[in-house]
Amino acid sequence: MTLKFISWNVNGLRAIEKKGFKEIMQNFDADIFAIQESKLQDGQIDIKFEGFHDYWNYAIKKGYSGTTIWSKKEPLSAKLGMGIEEHDQEGRLMTLEFDNFYFINCYTPNSQNKLQRLDYRQHWEDDFRKFLIQLKHKKSVIICGDLNVAHQNIDLKNWKTNQKNAGFTPEERGKFTKLLNAGFTDTFRYLYPEVSGIYSWWSYRFNARQNNSGWRIDYFLTSDNLNQQIREAKIHTETFGSDHCPVELDIDLKW
Numbered sequence: 001m002t003l004k005f006i007s008w009n010v011n012g013l014r015a016i017e018k019k020g021f022k023e024i025m026q027n028f029d030a031d032i033f034a035i036q037e038s039k040l041q042d043g044q045i046d047i048k049f050e051g052f053h054d055y056w057n058y059a060i061k062k063g064y065s066g067t068t069i070w071s072k073k074e075p076l077s078a079k080l081g082m083g084i085e086e087h088d089q090e091g092r093l094m095t096l097e098f099d100n101f102y103f104i105n106c107y108t109p110n111s112q113n114k115l116q117r118l119d120y121r122q123h124w125e126d127d128f129r130k131f132l133i134q135l136k137h138k139k140s141v142i143i144c145g146d147l148n149v150a151h152q153n154i155d156l157k158n159w160k161t162n163q164k165n166a167g168f169t170p171e172e173r174g175k176f177t178k179l180l181n182a183g184f185t186d187t188f189r190y191l192y193p194e195v196s197g198i199y200s201w202w203s204y205r206f207n208a209r210q211n212n213s214g215w216r217i218d219y220f221l222t223s224d225n226l227n228q229q230i231r232e233a234k235i236h237t238e239t240f241g242s243d244h245c246p247v248e249l250d251i252d253l254k255w
Helices: 015-016 021-028 116-135 170-181 187-191 226-229
Strands: 001-009 032-036 053-057 067-071 078-080 093-097 099-109 140-146 184-186 218-223 230-234 247-252
Touching: 001 021, 001 078, 001 099, 001 140, 001 218, 015 021, 015 218, 032 099, 032 140, 053 093, 067 093, 067 099, 099 116, 116 140, 116 170, 140 226, 140 247, 170 184, 184 187, 187 218, 187 230, 218 226, 218 230, 218 247, 226 230, 226 247
Parallel strands: 001 032, 099 140
Antiparallel strands: 001 247, 032 067, 053 067, 078 093, 093 099, 140 218, 184 218, 230 247
């Protein structure tokens, strides 16, 4: 069977709910729909979708970060965080376990202006990679989310002027390469190795989206044993409501 997964950094679920989020989500008709940056606490929103099980991870800090997953199939288990206290305060990571795979929703920390958080980001990356490798030894792994890095020059419009900026530093790109080398596949690049000009995030400044001056920082990664089962990887640039757009993975996989 072919499963359809959607991932979207919504930049505030309460804000995007007023922009037609429910209709957008239902129209995608995904088997799993994952979001990042929900930016809320428990009880601050009442949003349910018939036929879906929902799972939430909230940041301790109010109005910050946060991840959510809606799944048509109830998982064997749902785990929040990676079990390391310093990383698990911001609601950035969720893992659903099914019979044949793990599904991970991740919102990677941004290195921030002047790279204030780059050192912490490097630490996160190393621990996240170890976490994923441990899971991969047990069963197949699918990772989605805003990973806050444009990996290659073709993954952002203005790569020459951004090499010292958060999301495109050599350190961040190097950690992403190291993750792929540990046995994971960037599904979009697997299918479209040379396609350029398709991005998933645009700054709200300088008419960036109108000018398509964007970055591809939202991903579906899979453990590389699944490569032959990848059917499609899409970036839905036509979907508005956030500074990010949704990304999609279609894969032949049993729950």
